[in-house]
Amino acid sequence: MSDTAAELDRNPEDDLGLSPDFVRTVVDRIDAGDAPAVRKLTADLHPSDLAELIELLRPDERRTLVAILGPDFDLVALSELDEGLRDELLSHIGPGRVAEALADLDTDDAVYLLEDMGAEEQRELLNRMPEEERTQIERSLEYDEDSAGRLMQRDIVVVPPHWSVGQTIDHMRESVDLPETFFEIFVVDEAFHAIGTVPLSRIMRTKRPVKISDIMDMDQTLIPAAMDQEEVAYQFEKYNLVSAAVVDEEERLVGMVTVDDVVEVIQEEAGEDIRRLAGVGDEALTDTVIQTARSRFPWLFANLFTAAIAAIVISAFGVSIEKMVTLAILMPVVAALAGNAGTQTMTVTVRAMATRDLVEFNVRRVISREVLVAFLNGIIFAILMGIGVGFIFGDWQLSGVIAVSMVITLGFAGLSGILIPLALDRAGADPAISSSVFLIALTDAVSFLAFLGLATWLLL
Template sequence: MSDSDIIATHTADAGAPPAEDRVHDKEDRLRREFVREVFDAVADGDDERARGLVAELHPADIADLIELAPGDERADLIEALAGIVDAEVFAELNEHVREDVIDEMEPQQVADLAAQLDTDDAVALIEDLEEDDQRAVLRAMEPDDRAAVEEALTFGEETAGRLMQRDLIAVPEHWNVGQVIDYLRSTEELATDFWEIFVVSPDHHPVGTCKLSTVLRSPRSMQVGDIMLKKQTLIPIDMDQEEVALKFQKYGLISAAVIDPVGRLVGMVTVDDIVHIIQEEAGEDALLLSGAGEGDINEPIGETYKSRVRWLAANLLTALVAATIISFFEESIERMAVLAALMPIVAGVGGNAGTQTLAVTVRAIATNQLTGTNHWRTVWREIRVALMNGLTIAVLIGVGVTVVLGSTPLGAVIAAAMLTNIVVAGLAGVLVPLGLERAGADPAVASSVFVTMITDSLGFLMFLGLATAAGLAG
């Protein structure tokens, strides 16, 4: 068969409709029927059938299967899939599920798994173990693996030091392409997965990078220093993983060199690790804004309770502030009961306006779109947006109250209160997270509590205060 025939065949195959996938649904999730079939095989003691069903699955799919199993059935499932549930599967497991599974394993088993993984994945495997269990696992590891993991554990959580891999390819710039290729082919103890080669000076400082495609397409006699890219993105070892992810996103990186405080090359971060970080960070701020903790359905109930109840208690305190303001106007509410029906509208719409601005601001801070250079321009932008929104909603509610309740003064009062509250909500939504960031706090953690307190309290104060001042409840 000629090359053109092969290409034509592949093209025809690519255009053919795919056969129905009995394992995955349209959203690439494991089908319920398939999962049930595997679980039934394990329950019936038919381990061979269970292994046959999952043998061709990707490690990530096997990890999903383990996570879908009830907690008291996971050990039996893993035992039935012996030989298939390997280190790669453990690296893909949800951290809470992985912790539960590892707690049931012997230190030597955990050490054997860690030895098969890149340093960053090995650290993730054992970093949450109890201190005694962690020491036992480290003692069971080979000296080189243990030293790498122990060094990684000295770095702060969610830093480049924890995230990086230590297995990389580094060559001197005076080598030629032929020497590099011979080195890659003849040296056994090298990284197995890499996309670029780092070029270093005699004191091991990174001076450039070479893509594999460039190396392979260059003559053997060509000097590495002549084909390398001198401009590269260097990652300090103590950089927060969120900032690392932003650099990968901004500059379209596949991998990047990690340097120690004196500028020496100590590791690399690859895009496959960054994908996980971007996914985590994307959902983290939304969960923090709601006070829902990690938002992980595999998180232990006790931890979920503790992370949520403290924010509910904080919300209770802010609600008491609003209730106290309402108590100052009891007589006005008694004289004109319709005020009690209308005042939640002012606070509720103001709260929604504040939440909109808050969500945009927190995201802009997280993605480095909002900085000290443009924050006042952003504040002015949000004021204008709030004014336009406030005027629109104020006119609608004012006309509505006037028509329905037949009271022009009451319509004017609620319109004025609504306009004021929406404008203040917009200001609070941008100034509160900016203030928290300047104070060194995470703007996503407590912003919503403060913004809610401001919009509720001010909404009630403005509406009831104006109504009282206008003599509507007289």
């Protein structure tokens, strides 16, 4: 049984990641407590696949798997896990083993595993590590969370400009403490200031006697260690970087950021924006029901208050609705379109701010563009709604009222859709995080006010 299981295709061509059959077989063997089969099945898994497998398991199965694998459990897989899971599993593995594994990792990966732990746990692990690695990690941890200093790798290849290509190659052949992979070497002056870089491919193609200073690029992108990771990602994307030097406040080289970490940041930040716009916290599919319900509660609760504002506006026109119930039928249509038009503008704005397409220089032009777009669609939908309402209810005065409300509310929605995220950004807040609450509260209130107000004034 376990022998045929081990032959199962881990990754058939029509499927990325682990095949459902493979996962099912492993789960089956875990549940049966068949340790040899589990070990055999998972022996050749890439750490990323092992992490994927762990995320698909139930909590009890995860603990069993880690217990079965024991010292064979590849701790590199931990850095690919959701944060909650990572901390849970770390507490199941003895601190001695974790400290050992951490010392073997590149500094950036070790920092990634350590940074979310409690202070005590972190201290315990650091104390168990060799002094050199400990000092490097401690220095990285001094930088702010989500800064380039946390992302960076400290083991880098650094040479003086007067060295030859041959000397450089020999130096690399002799060094032991190099990063696992790297793509360029950094050139520094006597004070360790970053003055240039040479891609490995160029070193490879240059004759040994040539001087490094003759082939180095002096136009490099320097990343200050305090730079936010989102800005680091922007630099990498804009200038198509693969690695970049990280410097301290005196422009001295302290490490490098590599693109694989940046890819992670880009995915994270994109996911953050999309979730924040929808009022979802930093949740993962592996979170429990209670954790998830709790993370979604605040947004729904805020929404309760904004919806109450809309209800108050409507209640001010209770008498009008009693006289003309058609108003109650049509008012959600006006509010729905305004809410959607506002959301469109807001999404484009938040996205353009994230990709830095919207900057100080063009902000006025973009605002007027958005307002024009909103009015243009406002006029089109005013005509469509006006005609529709006129024919369906045979009331051409009501038709006029809804048409005028449409232009007012869609124009207002467009303006709010761009001004709210801009204002949040100016105030130092993330423009994605709560724009929708304010936006929908505003568009709802204005829609009901415009439509019910105009109707009361002109029709009743």
